[in-house]
Amino acid sequence: MSVPKTILVAPDSFKGSLSAVNFCRIAEKVGQAHANEIHVLSRPMSDGGEGFVEALIYAGLAEVKKVVVQDPLGRATTAKFAWQPETKTAIVEMAQASGLPLLAPYERNPLKASTYGTGQLLNAAIDLGAEKIILGLGGSATNDGGVGALQSLGFAFLDDQGDPIELGGEALTSLSKIVKKSPGMAENKRKSLDEIEWVIACDVSNPLLGEQGATAVFGPQKGVDEQSFTTLENGLARLADILKKDWHQDIRDLPGAGAAGGMAGSFVGLLNAQLVSGFDLLSELLQLEKLFQTHAIDLVITGEGKMDLQTQFGKLPNRIAELANRYQVPAVGVCGKLEASAAELAAFKDLRSIHEDLAETTSLDVLLAQTDQNLEKTFNRYLTSWLSA
Ligand SMILES: Nc1ncnc2c1ncn2[C@@H]1O[C@H](COP(=O)(O)OP(=O)(O)OP(=O)(O)O)[C@@H](O)[C@H]1O
Ligand SMILES: O=C(O)[C@H](O)CO
Structure with a gap:
């Protein structure tokens, strides 16, 4: 035989x-x-978007954790993340909480859609004791520059009256100041945001703004039209300006900053995250190269x-x-x-x-x-x- x-x-x-x-x-x-x-x-496989967490779980490389979080429009949804207890590493996929498939086509509205739920997922990982977080980006329903997630993580995004801005991409046009809250006593067991190693697995290398930017290229699939394009592009530009002026972080020309509606850019700007290719990172975690070296593979589908x-x-x-x-x-x-x-x-x-x-x-x-x-x-x-x- x-x-x-x-x-x-x-x-x-x-x-x-x-x-x-x-x-x-x-x-x-x-x-x-x-x-x-x-x-x-x-x-x-996955490029960082949909399926990123599932890929690791399927390969038996992480435990599954489930959390009820807000979907892009604020409704409750159950999202998963992957947890590696030995290395205290959480692998989180933004699409689980803030992805396009969570909305019916008629509900797509990046002016209002928010990444707040992704922040809740990240908080759950930090509560577990995460020291490293790999965040997969892509397949988002949002264009809020990741601001919703950062609000949930404890940053205050304020307008020129000092009031918190609302959730969603539209509200970025009234952003005037970003304030980082210091961790309270109750948060002692958690690593502070600065102590965590942040790795962002991006599905694309597009910049934040312009013709190849987040809103122009990926906005239409989320429901962006001519009118909302200007509002959302201006909002992301304002975010970039504030990060440059007050935080000395220039994300305007950073390749990949446009992933997931600009979420990659703000995570670099405020959390000093490292941007990597989602495909490369997943291939490494799954040791794909080694599979070819250790198995006589005859065909790849x-x-x-x-x-x-x-x-x-x-x-x-x-x-x-x-x-x-x-x-x-x-x-x-x-x-x-x-x-x-x-x-x-x-x-x-x-x-x-x-x-x-x-x-x-x-x-x-x-x-x-x-x-x-x-x-x-x-x-x-x-x-x-x-x-x-
Ligand atoms: N089962 C199917 N039969 C026929 N066409 C399909 C099927 N599934 C998806 N498609 C087509 O493929 C499109 C999606 O393509 P794909 O899954 O390659 O994603 P994409 O938009 O190219 O993004 P990415 O590859 O970056 O995730 C759908 O809009 C649809 O036109
Ligand atoms: O989520 C998106 O905007 C696209 O997948 C690019 O990251």
Whole structure:
């Protein structure tokens, strides 16, 4: 009997239809049907946004902690974070508390949406005794420069009358002063914010402001229109100005400062956080490179909701494919929707082939509802032909 072939499955989530964990589960189910021939090794991935915490928990690298926090509009929601007791490290994902999937499309409103709930998650981690916090950013519903989270952590954001500003991106236009409260006696057991090592895992390297900035590039998916764009851009600019004038921190041109509606920028400015690539950090935590060194991997399957020209510019499936190719392992990308011409596909250097199984004529709503079945069909079809090749 021949040795089963090892397939590493390491996808991003399909935004709006499928988590990376469920992608892996479907691949495992198909693998089970070919159990004598295939061994599936799952590593659901994330770039710092949705699925960041789940990826660590799935790999058995952290305990799960659950906390009830405020969603972007102030309603109660249960959010998870990951906890590594030996190293007193908490891995927190902002999308758990302040992510876009928490809102119905008609509720999207970055003028009002706030990251306050992410601050509550961070507080829960600090209460547990966290000495290091890794905060994954991306997939946010917010454009408040992370101010809501910092308010929850104990910073006061004041207007020119000395009153606290309201929650949401719009209120930043009346920001005049930021004050850090000193920790009280009751907080003695907690590390102070300055004692904690802050690492921010960003899904993008966009700057805070301008054409490539947080509001211009990621605002539209959160519901930003022409009018609200100006308010939100001015609000973030005001935040940057105050951080420069009063805190001597220049975040205007900092790559990555625009992640999660500018949250990365304010965490650098006020908490001295270090910005890193979410994908790089997660790959390191999951020891992906070592997997290739210690397992004879025959094929890598990755994927994301939509593959297009952007996929080859540093998006997660391409990063996975580059890694696979460094170890001479072929990589296949699976997506819900393929938006690339044959010529564009030929230009994909590392991702050797892309498979989809969907009729052009089917509406997106139907496709989204049928994701699981479609994916299972695609895996079955592809693996059957791969095994017989
Ligand atoms: N099951 C599906 N079937 C068909 N199309 C899908 C499916 N799931 C997602 N999509 C399409 O993919 C889009 C989302 O793409 P994707 O998941 O790659 O996220 P993205 O916006 O590129 O962001 P990122 O990759 O940075 O998370 C959706 O808007 C939808 O058009
Ligand atoms: O949350 C967002 O704004 C985008 O994912 C970029 O970080």
